[in-house]
Amino acid sequence: MPALPPVSHPRRHALLALALAGICAPLLAQTTAWPTKPITLVVPFPAGGGTDLVVRALQPRLQKELGQPLVIDNRAGAGGTLGSALVARSTPDGYTAGVATTSTHAVSVSVYPKLPFDPAKDFAYAGFIGTSPYVLATTGALGKPDTKALLAALKAKPEGFSFASVGAGTVSHLLGEQFKGVAKVPLVHIPYRGAAPAYTDLISGQVQLMFDNPAGLVPYIRAGRIHAVATTAPNALLAGVPTFQQQGMAGFDQSLWYGIVFPAQTPKAVVERFNQALNSVLSDRAVAAELAALGVNAAPGTPDALQAAVVRDTAYWGRIAKAVGARVD
Structure with a gap:
């Protein structure tokens, strides 16, 4: 069989482009059509x-x-x-x-x-x-303390308080640990599998403190079942709640x-x-x-x-x- 003539460079490039297009077309179509x-x-x-x-x-x-x-x-x-x-x-x-x-x-x-x-x-x-900012919330049984009154209550009866978090290793947990360090009392950390079960125990008084975002807490705050002590940043949803900074406590602005x-x-x-x-x-x-x-x-x-x-x-x-x-x- 006689040898086929060599393909010219322009033609070779065109054939290669066609081949690649045939390979890539289904993938490109799949991506551009997303989601299907x-x-x-x-x-x-x-x-x-x-x-x-x-x-x-x-x-x-x-x-x-x-x-x-x-x-x-x-x-x-x-x-x-x-x-x-x-x-x-x-x-x-x-x-x-x-x-x-x-x-x-x-x-x-x-x-x-x-x-x-x-x-x-x-x-x-x-x-x-x-x-979203964070809110320090307390069980309704504690009344409506500000940060100064809460710190005084913690120091007066340190064994009577624990704090909830939405899970070990979350910001909710770290802020609780940070607050524990400021209070200089041995608060017990109680981690939960998310916010909802933690709210249940906060409302009932099984735990006394919790840092979390307003999204889930606000309905219970408005109903008077828990109290918002302070926020880490101003928020229209909690316009009447002062920030930590406004209450003289630095380091809580996350x-x-x-x-x-x-x-x-x-x-x-x-x-x-x-x-x-x-x-x-x-x-x-x-x-x-x-x-x-x-x-x-x-x-x-x-x-x-x-x-x-x-x-x-x-x-x-x-x-x-x-x-x-x-x-x-």
């Missing part, structure tokens, strides 16, 4: 807590924006790290996402020596949802952020599409008002901004965790 089926959004805390309420406020609008159902999957435990680990191990096809918080992605690395994921490597960051993450290696086009949808929803005045009613300030932004916050806050909370000796084995 329901998306699972893992919330690493129980239903009824602050994080869950924030996500459910966004769910209907996000579903409309994306054109597919957004299925909320509550996977609580270990301060939110169990659900976050599930997201990290999921197939990076864009159909499993997770809610990230300061606790799960900035604090956890400093307090869990055997953390089952690496916040810096195992996630594709999609963007912020919003930010806020929590909420964001959305996908498993690492999720196509960039998918992450960017979700970011566009999320920012569109957050820019809606009605959504912003609904979040504000939960004590959350909507914070549209870029994936890079969320990733930068993880890096910054990992260093910040690492110093706090070391100072209070917070470790979870």
Whole structure:
């Protein structure tokens, strides 16, 4: 058989381009068509807590924006790290996402020596949802103390107080430990699997103190079942509650952020599409008002901004965790 003539460079390049197009076309079509089926959004805390309420406020609008159902999957435990680990191990096809918080992605690395994921490597960051201050709440049986009166009560009967958190190794936990250090009393830490069960025991007086976000606490505060002593930052939802700084207590000015993450290696086009949808929803005045009613300030932004916050806050909370000796084995 006679040898075929060599293919010219232009023709060879054209054939190669066609071949690559044939290979890439299905992948490109899959990405540009995303989503074509329901998306699972893992919330690493129980239903009824602050994080869950924030996500459910966004769910209907996000579903409309994306054109597919957004299925909320509550996977609580270990301060939110169990659900976050599930997201990290999921197939990076864009159909499993997770809610990230300061606790799960900035604090956890400093307090869990055997953390089952690496916040810096195992996630594709999609963007912020919003930010929220923390509130120090007390059981209604204590009346309505300010920080000075509460510190006096703690010192008068230190064995009579314990503090709840939404999970060991969360910001809720670290702020409690920080307050314990200021009070100089042996407060007992009682960790819960999320906010909802902690609220139950705070209301009943099984525990006496708790740091958490306004989202879940405010209904009980307004009903008089628990009392808001101080906030870490001004918030319209708790306009009558003074900040720690206003009460002369420095070092309590932290806020929590909420964001959305996908498993690492999720196509960039998918992450960017979700970011566009999320920012569109957050820019809606009605959504912003609904979040504000939960004590959350909507914070549209870029994936890079969320990733930068993880890096910054990992260093910040690492110093706090070391100072209070917070470790979870």
